[in-house]
Amino acid sequence: MSNKYAGSWRxxxxxxxxxxxxxxxxxxxxxxxxxxxxxGYMSVSINRDNEKKSGNEAKDLFDSILFYSGxxxxxxxxxxxxxxxxxxxxxxxRIGRDMIRYANLDGDLLTxxxxxxxxxxxxxxxxxxx
Numbered sequence: 001m002s003n004k005y006a007g008s009w010r011x012x013x014x015x016x017x018x019x020x021x022x023x024x025x026x027x028x029x030x031x032x033x034x035x036x037x038x039x040g041y042m043s044v045s046i047n048r049d050n051e052k053k054s055g056n057e058a059k060d061l062f063d064s065i066l067f068y069s070g071x072x073x074x075x076x077x078x079x080x081x082x083x084x085x086x087x088x089x090x091x092x093x094r095i096g097r098d099m100i101r102y103a104n105l106d107g108d109l110l111t112x113x114x115x116x117x118x119x120x121x122x123x124x125x126x127x128x129x130x
Contacts, residue, residue: 009034009110009126018120034126036072042084043069065090
């Protein structure tokens with residue numbers, strides 16, 4: 001496994017490109033941390049302002065949190081595809097899934113893109129902090 005991703009990363013930006021082509025931020029005051037260990041474990045946690053849209057406090061709070069952890073591996077010679085094998089998550093539907101991320105590492109900036117899904121495509125930019 002390539003260890004070029006090992007370390008701690010701070011979220012710089014998180015945007016969604018909708019199927020219409022419109023790009024929007026995932027939320028206001030989004031912040032998070034991504035950790036890749038040298039021995040193949042990973043954890044990501046992201047929060048945004050609670051938008052209080054539904055009138056249901058618990059649902060609104062849940063919608064402002066994104067967390068999962070597990071293991072990771074790279075799938076190409078250049079390591080530009082990262083596979084997150086989810087073992088724990090804020091959304092139980094993610095547990096047991098492989099989350100594919102297309103990676104571009106440029107100095108201390110790591111850009112991860114999700115595959116295109118029904119919601120569109122997520123792009124997250126992370127800055128290495130350690």
